[in-house]
Amino acid sequence: MFFRQIYDEKLAAASYLIGCQRTGDAIVIDPERDVDRYEKLAAAHGLKIVAVAETHIHADFISGAREFAERGVKVFVSDEGSADWKSEWLAPASGNNYAHQLLKDGDAFRIGNIEFAVIHTPGHTPEHVCYMVTDIGGGATKPMGVLTGDFIFVGDLGRPDLLESAAGFAGKALPSALQLFTSVQKFLAWSDYLQVWPAHGAGSACGKALGAVPQTTVGYERMFNGAVLAASDEQTFVDFILDGQPEPPLYFANMKRDNKCGPRVLGGVPKPKQLTLEELRAAASKHELIIDTRPWSAFKSGHCAGSLYLPLTASFNTDAGSFVRDTEDIYLVIEPQRLDEAVRDLMRVGIDRVCGWFDATLMNETATTNDVTVEEASQSLDSEAFFILDVRREAEFKTGRIPGALNIAHTRLLNHLAELPRNRAILVHCHSGGRSARATALLQRHGFNASNLAGGMLAWKQSRADRHVLQSGGS
Numbered sequence: 001m002f003f004r005q006i007y008d009e010k011l012a013a014a015s016y017l018i019g020c021q022r023t024g025d026a027i028v029i030d031p032e033r034d035v036d037r038y039e040k041l042a043a044a045h046g047l048k049i050v051a052v053a054e055t056h057i058h059a060d061f062i063s064g065a066r067e068f069a070e071r072g073v074k075v076f077v078s079d080e081g082s083a084d085w086k087s088e089w090l091a092p093a094s095g096n097n098y099a100h101q102l103l104k105d106g107d108a109f110r111i112g113n114i115e116f117a118v119i120h121t122p123g124h125t126p127e128h129v130c131y132m133v134t135d136i137g138g139g140a141t142k143p144m145g146v147l148t149g150d151f152i153f154v155g156d157l158g159r160p161d162l163l164e165s166a167a168g169f170a171g172k173a174l175p176s177a178l179q180l181f182t183s184v185q186k187f188l189a190w191s192d193y194l195q196v197w198p199a200h201g202a203g204s205a206c207g208k209a210l211g212a213v214p215q216t217t218v219g220y221e222r223m224f225n226g227a228v229l230a231a232s233d234e235q236t237f238v239d240f241i242l243d244g245q246p247e248p249p250l251y252f253a254n255m256k257r258d259n260k261c262g263p264r265v266l267g268g269v270p271k272p273k274q275l276t277l278e279e280l281r282a283a284a285s286k287h288e289l290i291i292d293t294r295p296w297s298a299f300k301s302g303h304c305a306g307s308l309y310l311p312l313t314a315s316f317n318t319d320a321g322s323f324v325r326d327t328e329d330i331y332l333v334i335e336p337q338r339l340d341e342a343v344r345d346l347m348r349v350g351i352d353r354v355c356g357w358f359d360a361t362l363m364n365e366t367a368t369t370n371d372v373t374v375e376e377a378s379q380s381l382d383s384e385a386f387f388i389l390d391v392r393r394e395a396e397f398k399t400g401r402i403p404g405a406l407n408i409a410h411t412r413l414l415n416h417l418a419e420l421p422r423n424r425a426i427l428v429h430c431h432s433g434g435r436s437a438r439a440t441a442l443l444q445r446h447g448f449n450a451s452n453l454a455g456g457m458l459a460w461k462q463s464r465a466d467r468h469v470l471q472s473g474g475s
Contacts, residue, residue, distance in 0.1 A: 001114055001135040001144075002045055005197070005214055008032060010317050010345060011061055012203035014214070016147060019047040020112020022137050027051040027076075027111045029131065029147050030199050031064035034269050034344045035071075038064075049073055051111050055149025055199060056128040057085060057259045059162050059252040060206060061317075061348045069098040070265050076101050076109060076116075081126030084169075089262025096262070103129060113137025116147075121187070123180025124150040124158030124206070132194075145195030146218070152187060153198045154211035157227040159245050162206070166252035177238045184231040192219030203314070205252075208245050246393055249411040251321030254350050258326075266352060270343055275331065275356040277364075280304060283331050283356070289324060292333040293342065294360050296437050300452075304333070305367035309441035312338055312345075313434075321349035322411040323442050332357040369440060371454040374463040377427055386427035389420065389450075391439045392457070396431065402460065410435045417446055429453035429460070 002019035017038055019026030026047040028038045042049050052068040053076040066089060069075050077087045079102035090100045101109065105120035117132040130151055132143040150158035160176035163169040195217055202212035209226065221228055230240040258264075275283070284290055284304040292299050292307040293316075299309045310319050312334070324330060334342055334357055343354055372386075380386050381403070388402050391410035401407070408416045410430065420426060426448055430436040433456040443450035453460070 001138055002026070002047060004041060006037065006041065007201070007214065008061075008348070010314050011348065012201045012210070013061055014197070014199050014201065016197060017041055017047075017049075018111070018114060018133065019045065020114050020137055021046075023112035024048055025050045025112040027053060027114075027116075028064070028068070029053050030055055030058070030149065031068065032348050033062040033064045033067060033263065033266070034347060035064040035067045036269065051076060053116070053131065054078070054087075055130065055147065055151075056125045057087065057256060058150075059166055059248070059255045059259075060200075060204065062255060062263045062350050063259045066098075066262055066265060067267075069096075069100070070267070072099070074099040074101065076103055078103055078118075078120070078127040078129045080104060080120045080129060081122065085125060085127045085260070087262075088260055094262065105129070110136075117143065119146075119186070121148075121151045121183040123160050123176055123183045125163065126176070126179070128158075128183075142191075143194060145197055145215075146190070147197045147199075149199045150206050151183060152196050152221060152225075152228075153200060153204075153207050154196070154213045154216045154221070155225055156207040156209045156211070157184070157225070157241065159207050159241070161242060161245055162248060162252065162256075165245070166248035167256045168253060173242060174238065177241050178234070180241060181231055181234050181237045184228060184237070187218070187228070188222065188231075190218045192217065192222065194218045196221060205246055205248055205318070244395060246395070247409040247412055249318045249322045250414055251318075251326075251349050254321075254326055258350055263350065264352065266347065269340065270347065270352060270354050272332070272339075272343065272354045272356050275358045277358070277362065279356065280331065280333070280358045281365075289328045289330045290333060291320065291324070291330055292360075292363075292441075293335075293338070294333065294363065296434075298363070299441070300369040300371065300437075302365050303363070303367050303369075304365045306445045307333070307367070307441065308445060309369070309438055312342060316342070317345045317349045318411060319438055320346055320351055323414055323438070324351050326350045327353075329353045329355045331355060333360050333363055334358075335360050369437075369444060370451040372427055372451045373454055374459045377453055377460075378463070380427075385425060386451075387421050387424045389426050389428045389439070390430070391428060391435050392430050400457070400461075402429070402457075405429075410439045413439055413442060417443075417448075420448060422448060424449070426450040427453055430456045432456045432458045 161173040163172040388405040
């Protein structure tokens with residue numbers, strides 16, 4: 001049996017290529033949208049991808065299942081859960097005619113001489129399934145491991161609140177937590193030796209305490225996974241699993257919709273055209289969306305008016321998915337050697353209307369963005385010169401804040417612009433200045449008078465000249 005984990009560092013998402021070396025057939029579990037990566041890896045090892053399977057309808061990236069289906073690859077998806085959580089793009093009413101099989105708990109299928117047994121594990125989502133993998137061709141009579149999707153992670157469980165907090169289905173968090181508790185009881189009956197192959201690692205918003213180790217075992221998680229240990233009692237578990245979950249990025253709702261109804265077929269990675277400076281200026285003059293990926297020092301000194309500041313860091317996908325509507329045409333200011341990386345990052349979170357790009361090394365525009373020092377900010381608080389916007393997560397905000405600050409996580413800000421004043425200067429801050437710089441550019445694009453607090457709360461706390469006291473706890 002051939003086995004490879006393909007890991008997306010920015011989304012902390014893991015896909016798996018599993019192949020039967022005797023027959024040459026292979027399957028991809030939970031693929032992302034740019035499927036050429038999996039095809040190249042399979043071909044390099046003498047395999048052909050004949051099937052693709054999903055553990056659930058994903059919220060954090062666009063699935064590559066439909067792109068594979070367009071290539072004639074058979075699709076395996078769950079048929080568990082309510083009618084609200086079926087893969088509608090495979091239903092007869094969709095008009096599509098893709099080869100596929102709908103799976104129920106207890107079903108099994110083979111790819112070459114490898115068996116995949118289906119286990120329904122609801123909680124993270126109602127339709128969620130895991131796959132027990134048995135290498136029959138290698139002589140095994142018992143499974144080697146389990147593809148656990150967003151059920152069992154290293155050190156955590158998949159959060160059960162996303163249908164409510166991200167997709168907007170009110171009243172779903174508690175019932176989902178109870179379902180997850182039942183699924184954990186099923187997990188506790190699995191053999192200790194089984195390897196656990198999760199769909200996410202540290203940094204994913206699909207849980208709150210994911211480990212950075214790529215895989216684990218059932219026995220290890222039974223002993224040391226805090227969420228599993230909390231499942232000795234139903235109410236204790238529910239309280240534990242729903243407490244402290246981070247705010248889901250804004251684009252999660254779109255991913256649920258698109259993966260359920262079927263994402264737009266691209267047929268490959270988009271190839272935007274290179275723009276001249278005149279063409280970029282023309283786009284800016286029409287208020288088209290420009291994403292500037294240069295460092296903050298370069299951006300704030302001079303950029304096209306109305307540009308978003310989104311550097312190509314580990315949070316690029318999440319930030320872009322939270323700041324950009326998936327119906328918007330966009331233009332990139334980027335170094336040429338990183339263009340393909342950025343386009344792939346964007347298409348994975350549903351932003352695929354990249355119309356053009358401009359060489360960042362040639363940028364020479366005059367719109368600027370202000371940094372405000374801690375000293376300048378503290379002198380202005382008494383006069384109420386600034387409206388203070390804290391774009392950290394709620395959990396961070398509760399540990400200490402600037403008096404009078406409003407808290408909106410930067411990944412939720414686009415949907416809360418109506419809560420902000422247009423007749424006052426807004427001072428934006430986060431922990432160290434990175435998230436607030438992104439949020440400041442977003443606010444400026446939407447017509448707000450916004451400035452960034454240089455150094456963020458770190459600088460604020462370190463400034464002994466500031467006589468204003470941090471408030472801790474409370475609401």
